[in-house]
Amino acid sequence: MIPILSIVGPTATGKSEVGIVLAQAFNGEIISADAFQFYRGLDIATAKIPLDAQQSIPHHLLDILDPNDDFSVYQFQKCVHAKIDELRERGKTPILVGGSGLYLKAVLYDYRFIGPKRRDDHPYVRLSNEELYELLRQRAPEASSDIHPNQRRRILRCLEIIDSTGQLNPESDLIPSELHPLIIGLEMERPVLYQRIEKRVDTMLDMGLIAEAHMVYTEYRHTQVAQAIGYKEFFPYFEGDIRLEEAIRLVKQHSRNYAKRQMTWFKNQMDVHWFLRDADQLERSQKQVIDFVKDFYK
């Protein structure tokens, strides 16, 4: 049986590099699990690994979408499952690398997307948060107790599932999928991580982040991709409402906040084997990870 590896963790911990090293060590290929790296032309803000850094390791799912395309966890799940089958047939180890928690969980765990996708014309859409919550309270009091009334999307989804299946979500997120993945988490001391994040934003600026953001601003302002960190912060600057330094400050701040949310997710939502990386000894931790994986499958 060919194992499935996954590298997760907050942004700027070096997931891409570790992914390549693992791919080299275990005859693997990379599958990206970053919600914005699927889009063509969005390279700088998404910290997409450039071709010449890929060390000839195939990277799947990068650049598969046009920025105008919509995408969802559901589609991602289908794509990745197909990809995993394909790699295994070729005898390759699938290595999922990314920071989009829900996407990873949907693939690595037994997520079943039942019920229809939300439609904008559904009668529910017109209800207020309070009305939706009340509805949920009537249909599924046990579910409503741990969902806040303001969490509109969750309530909506919950109601959809009840409508189409007559019951609540299956407790599927507790059951790891049959893939039995080995999930490796990369983390760093908070101050070190935050420092790296800020330094990386500076590097992105040198690489032309503002031009990329402006491209998104002019061409894709109303699409999904416009909400990526590294773009949306520049929009008010382009409008003349804030100064450039302020926009940059916000990009850094939002990146730090995002990293924190990622930590919370991976710590509490998934079963992860963590590696605390020392920013000065990145190679050493790469070896540790490789040894760990070898040991795990011995």
Place this chain on the structure above:
RNA sequence: GGAGGGGUAGCGAAGAGGCUAAACGCGGCAGACUGUAAAUCUGCUCCCCCUGGGUUCGGCGGUUCGAAACCGUCCCCCUCCA
């Protein structure tokens, strides 16, 4: 030197005698998460032995049963006049 305005929690900013450990925003911390997830949402955020206690609103001194709020004085900051 003269005339005004102002100094409030990490920052911004309300409050103009008791309902104030002090609204609100930001930042920070923690958390949630099934079809936009780099999204969306929640809680906490002066200190402590925390269903209670202790110190706060530039400093000091007063008035008052009671002061961040009133008076005096001193120290800073800003604007205008000289």
